[in-house]
Amino acid sequence: DVKVTQSSRYLVKRTGEKVFLECVQDMDHENMFWYRQDPGLGLRLIYFSYDVKMKEKGDIPEGYSVSREKKERFSLILESASTNQTSMYLCATGRAPGYTFGSGTRLTVV
């Protein structure tokens, strides 16, 4: 089975800090995704990558950037964290038909 590991389950950061969320997959998949999940809004796509050093904006990329230097690792970067970025962040990877998600990082920005 594909394993997707997100580096932290819970994270508390201060407003204005630069935040790195890491995601590692062990199955050599090309596609990797970052979503955020908020009550009443569901999962929304932030960024995705279909190859090393390739990235595309999702539906809500503002305030975020990503890095994919190696195939197995996809990082989400909050350049200057704000309270409205408090959320559950989920990384996903895989090939169609079904993607595998990590367990998520619950980020609180204070």
Place this chain on the structure above:
Amino acid sequence: EDQVTQSPEALRLQEGESSSLNCSYTVSGLRGLFWYRQDPGKGPEFLFTLYSAGEEKEKERLKATLTKKESFLHITAPKPEDSATYLCAGGGGGSNYKLTFGKGTLLTVNP
């Protein structure tokens, strides 16, 4: 704009009481309709993919069906362990299978 709408938002059932969850979609160039299960504090877990109208897939007490505009997740004789949030997603928009998710249905099955 791609859109996926799930109803109801929440559903309470008694153990053994069968029901259905609905997912209506408008996804440009739909290449697959996905169902996921999500338990509290965990990431979504893949259940089914449906590719064309008329297709059905089953797994234990769950059966997913697809029409040209909707998908249904039928739950037969549910048990308390079926309690979870069920997410529907449309995959489309080119070869990278970007998913558009609905907001989910929170299912609670009481013993």
